[in-house]
Amino acid sequence: MTNARRSVRKHHESDLLQHYYDYFSKLLTRQGFQPAEILSEREFADACNIFRIPAKIQAVVDRSITLIPDEVYLEASKSEGAFSKFIFEERSRYMAEAFDSCPMYRDIMIEDIVELNEMLME
Known part of the structure; x- marks a missing residue:
């Protein structure tokens, strides 16, 4: 929302948000955490909408x-x-x-x- 133009987000927003969540999950997993227990994909999507x-x-x-x-x-x-x-x-x-x-x-x-x-x- 803050770094991409509307036209880019229109075509790629779901891919970008999936990338952010995947990277977040990867970082948590490296530290021994279960990403879904901290912030599920659904909770992440809800937070993005909020x-x-x-x-x-x-x-x-x-x-x-x-x-x-x-x-x-x-x-x-x-x-x-x-x-x-x-x-x-x-x-x-x-x-x-x-x-x-x-x-x-x-x-x-x-x-x-x-x-x-x-x-x-x-």
Whole structure:
């Protein structure tokens, strides 16, 4: 939900979730645990469904910052003061500029916000 675009999840979500559960099970088994006794596949799927909306909210918040073009980060990270100002005072300006000037930023943010809206309206 937080790292893959909607189009990827549409076609691969069940495979990705199965991979995550299988890897989780493998790690537990290596440590001598029985994965199904700790978190069954059904419980894992239920937990994933419970956290869909919080995960999408996190994706929107994270991407609104992490997708800002790299050159902005390079400039903002030249000093602690510049970075603090970027994060705490001018972030919304940089987000608006990225939305207006960067098609990828705009496309992903619109996609995420539309998807979040649809999830909230279900």
